[in-house]
Amino acid sequence: MNQITKITSLIALGLIVLPSLLFLAGVIGLGATKLLALIGTLAWFAATPLWMSR
Amino acid sequence: MGQDNPESGGEFEREPVPDAALLGNGKFWGMYAGEHTAGTEFMIGPLFLAAGASLSDLILGLLLGNVLAVLTWRFLVVPIAMSKRLTLYYQLERIAGSTLVKLYNLVNGLLFCFLAGAMVTVSASAVGVPLNVTFDVPSNMLGLGNLSFTALVAIVGVVIAVVAAGGYERVARVANIAAPWMIAVFAACGIVSLGQIGAGDVTVITEGKFWSDAIAFVQERNGFGEFGFWKIVVFAWLCNGAMHFGMADLSIFRFARSASSGWAPAIGMFLGHYMAWIAAALLLAALIKLQPELAVGADGTVAANPGRLAFESLGWAGILCVVIAGWTTANPTIYRAGLAFQGILPKSSRTVMTLVAGAVATLAGAFPNLSAQLLGFVGTYGTILGPMGAVIFVDFFLMKRCGLRDEYAHRTGVQINIAVMLAWFLPVAVGLYLIFVQGVFAAYAVIPCWVACGLLYLIVSKFTQTAANTEPTT
Numbered sequence: 001m002n003q004i005t006k007i008t009s010l011i012a013l014g015l016i017v018l019p020s021l022l023f024l025a026g027v028i029g030l031g032a033t034k035l036l037a038l039i040g041t042l043a044w045f046a047a048t049p050l051w052m053s054r
Numbered sequence: 055m056g057q058d059n060p061e062s063g064g065e066f067e068r069e070p071v072p073d074a075a076l077l078g079n080g081k082f083w084g085m086y087a088g089e090h091t092a093g094t095e096f097m098i099g100p101l102f103l104a105a106g107a108s109l110s111d112l113i114l115g116l117l118l119g120n121v122l123a124v125l126t127w128r129f130l131v132v133p134i135a136m137s138k139r140l141t142l143y144y145q146l147e148r149i150a151g152s153t154l155v156k157l158y159n160l161v162n163g164l165l166f167c168f169l170a171g172a173m174v175t176v177s178a179s180a181v182g183v184p185l186n187v188t189f190d191v192p193s194n195m196l197g198l199g200n201l202s203f204t205a206l207v208a209i210v211g212v213v214i215a216v217v218a219a220g221g222y223e224r225v226a227r228v229a230n231i232a233a234p235w236m237i238a239v240f241a242a243c244g245i246v247s248l249g250q251i252g253a254g255d256v257t258v259i260t261e262g263k264f265w266s267d268a269i270a271f272v273q274e275r276n277g278f279g280e281f282g283f284w285k286i287v288v289f290a291w292l293c294n295g296a297m298h299f300g301m302a303d304l305s306i307f308r309f310a311r312s313a314s315s316g317w318a319p320a321i322g323m324f325l326g327h328y329m330a331w332i333a334a335a336l337l338l339a340a341l342i343k344l345q346p347e348l349a350v351g352a353d354g355t356v357a358a359n360p361g362r363l364a365f366e367s368l369g370w371a372g373i374l375c376v377v378i379a380g381w382t383t384a385n386p387t388i389y390r391a392g393l394a395f396q397g398i399l400p401k402s403s404r405t406v407m408t409l410v411a412g413a414v415a416t417l418a419g420a421f422p423n424l425s426a427q428l429l430g431f432v433g434t435y436g437t438i439l440g441p442m443g444a445v446i447f448v449d450f451f452l453m454k455r456c457g458l459r460d461e462y463a464h465r466t467g468v469q470i471n472i473a474v475m476l477a478w479f480l481p482v483a484v485g486l487y488l489i490f491v492q493g494v495f496a497a498y499a500v501i502p503c504w505v506a507c508g509l510l511y512l513i514v515s516k517f518t519q520t521a522a523n524t525e526p527t528t
Contacts, residue, residue, distance in 0.1 A: 016238040016371065020245035026254055030246070034369030037242060041371040044235045052231055 001050075008047035015040030066308075070139035076311035082318035085306070088233030090294075090322030091240060091330050093173040093360075093380035097428050098293075099334025100358035104272045105429065107281035107335075109265040115283045116331060119290025120323035126291070126298040127307075130443075132316035134450050135307035142304045143397070146442060148464035149449045150474040156398045158442060163394030165435050167411050170214075170387040171418025172425040177380030178203065178210045180361030180373045191357040191422045199422045200352070207419045214381055215412020218388040219405045225389060229382040236382075237325055239375040243367045244333025247340035250367070268342040271349075272356045285495060289429065290327055292500040295436025299504050301443035337363035357426060388412050430489070433496025437485040440500050441507030445474050448508045458515050473518045477511035 019036040022028045066075065102112055138145055147155045179189040187202040198204050218225060248254075251264045258264060273279060297303045298319075307316065338358055341349050345366065351357045360380075364372030392408030399407070418424055424431065453460040463471045484506075485499035 013234065013238045016235070016242050017245070020242035020249070020368075024245050024249040024254055026249075030250070033242075033246060034371065037239070037368050037371035041235065041239075041374055045231070048231050048235075049227075 005047040005050045009044055009051070012040040012043035012047065015043065066139075067141055068144050071308045075309065077309045077315075078311055079315050079318065082306070082310065082315040083321050084230075084233075086318045086320075086322035087237070087325055088229060090319075090326030091233065091237050091379075092326065093176045093376070093383040094169075094428065094432075095240065095326055095330035096334050096360035096364065096376055096379060097172065097176055097358060097425050098432075099331040099336075100338035100360075100363065101426075101429050102281060102286070102331065103265070103268055103335045103338050104276065104279070104356060104358060105281035106269050106273060106279040107286055108269075109262045111281075111283040111286055112332060112335065115286030116290045116328050119287040120320075120327050122287070122291040123294060123298065123323055123327075124317065124320045127303065127319045128313075128316035130447065131298050131301060131303050132307050132310065132313055134301070134446060135304045136310055136313060137450070138304070139308045140304065141308065142302050142446075145301075145304060145446060148461040149445060150442075150471045151463035151469045153469040154463075154471060154475055154478075158439075159394040159397040162439060163391040163398075163411065164414070165438065166387045166391035166394065167414040168418045168424060168431065169435070170384040170391065170411070170415035171211075171421075172428055172431070173380040173384035173387065174207055174211045174214060174415055174419030175380075175422055175425040176360050177214070177377045177384065178207045178419065179359050180364065180376035180380070181210060182206050183359075183361040183365045183373055188352065189357060189359040189361070189422065190351040190353060191355065191426045192353070196421060197423065198420055203422075204420050208416060211412060211416025211419055214384045215388055215409055215416065217381075218385045218392070218412060219408040225382070225385040228378075229386070232378050232382055236375055236379055237330075239364075239368060239371060240325075240330040240333045243364060243372060243375075244329070244336050246367045247333070247336035250340040251336075251343050264343055265339055268339040271342050271346060275350065276355050285497075288495075289433065289497045290323075292436050292440075292497045293327070293432045295433075295497075295500040295504075296439040296443075299443045299500060300436065300440040301446045302439070304446070334360075334363070337367050341366055357422070384415065388415050391415070430496045433498070433500065434486070434489055436500040437489065437496060437503050438482055441478055441481055441503050442474075444504045444508030445477060445511050448511050452512060453515070456512060456516070458512075458519050462515070462519060471518075473511050473514040476514050477507045480510060481506035 016037045019028060019033045023030060023033040066072070143155060143159070146158060150158070182189060182203060185206070187206050188200065189203055190199050192199065199207070248259070252258050292299070310316065338349065341363055348362060348366065349356050360376045361373055364376045368375070388411045389408060391411035391414075392404060395407040395411060396402055396404050449460045459465055462468070462473075481503040485503040488494040488499055489496045
């Protein structure tokens with residue numbers, strides 16, 4: 001379970017940074033970038049507290 | 055800001071940290087990464103552009119300034135921290151006396167409150183975006199923002215203060231969880247901003263027209279300003295002057311098992327005070343290029359509204375980042391201010407003192423000029439608190455060599471070491487005069503005040519220390 005949540009957190013960070021690079025490259029639009037960043041944010045805060053130690 | 059948490063057990067507040075409690079490098083790298091990628095970065099980054107800093111000066115000046123800051127932590131703070139293994143406060147008390155340390159605590163606490171107030175403003179600016187509450191910076195230094203924004207600051211401030219009063223652990227846990235995410239959001243904001251200004255074509259960056267146009271836009275409305283290379287270097291070096299020159303991070307590095315932990319601030323400097331600052335500045339540049347009307351306040355001047363900047367770049371994720379970044383900076387700062395105030399009134403409740411600190415911070419946050427003047431404030435902060443680090447430096451390295459007693463207050467029982475008091479007050483008074491009356495850039499005063507304080511402490515001690523009635527104590 002821990003591995004899954006850690007991977008989820010990693011993917012979450014990727015959803016924040018990678019779309020911005022795709023936007024810079026002109027591959028996706030700003031709306032999609034913002035939406036993916038929001039999804040990544042929600043995923044980060046859902047998964048990370050489950051594995052990040054106190 | 056790096057300070058210890060007295061709430062958890064075994065913090066060795068009045069004794070050297072034992073070997074069994076020392077920490078490896080990883081703890082420090084993690085702490086500094088999160089500590090310096092915070093709400094302040096959203097405010098400071100755009101202020102560089104607004105002040106007229108060129109892009110090349112910013113890129114190179116921040117690089118040099120941050121290197122100097124890291125070297126100061128590593129070679130000034132760490133040797134003393136690892137030798138003494140004491141908190142800043144206890145070490146200062148042994149030198150300066152308990153009464154003088156209480157005064158230091160009061161000043162420290164108030165400055166913490168003002169810093170937290172600026173962060174309450176930052177968070178409120180983000181909360182205000184979806185509510186259509188605008189963030190206007192009045193021309194009058196002591197002017198309030200509009201009524202809606204002031205009410206928002208009050209609400210945000212109360213929430214932050216109540217959470218801070220609830221205890222350190224919860225605050226620290228949220229900050230730890232949020233730190234990697236905030237770093238990613240800052241990076242994404244910067245990259246999106248580059249996309250928005252058309253930097254997919256590299257010549258856009260190398261020519262830098264978007265940047266100079268943005269500066270011109272600001273200066274047409276705000277008046278002329280300049281922020282040259284050396285000003286940037288000095289600011290980047292000394293914005294955390296209270297932490298390194300001021301030795302506040304003795305409280306952190308007293309736990310270091312290895313001197314190489316002293317390189318840990320590098321991650322904070324280069325993620326926070328380099329990447330995040332430049333990314334935040336790019337946010338303003340992009341907004342001015344694409345939607346200049348959103349960058350201009352009701353009074354016709356350009357004000358850096360962190361919430362608006364982040365929203366236009368990264369939408370709701372950006373807003374959440376500004377809210378959380380401001381909150382995770384304000385919360386521990388208010389907590390530390392509460393502890394500082396409790397140190398002055400030991401019988402008072404920590405909860406009550408934290409709420410008092412929160413009230414002061416909220417009141418300060420209601421004045422938008424505080425956050426708008428953050429570049430000057432952090433320099434003033436370093437000018438006032440930094441010199442006490444010179445006292446510790448001189449006491450550690452020079453007192454015995456000069457035939458004087460170190461830790462004089464501890465050895466003699468005096469409540470106020472007059473030499474420390476004079477050495478602190480006089481240079482700081484001159485520094486504040488230069489800053490507020492002569493208009494000197496605040497960060498320029500940090501090192502001269504530090505040097506003057508150290509010299510004065512040594513010289514005045516020669517007169518004030520006497521061999522009579524002093525018995526060596528361990």
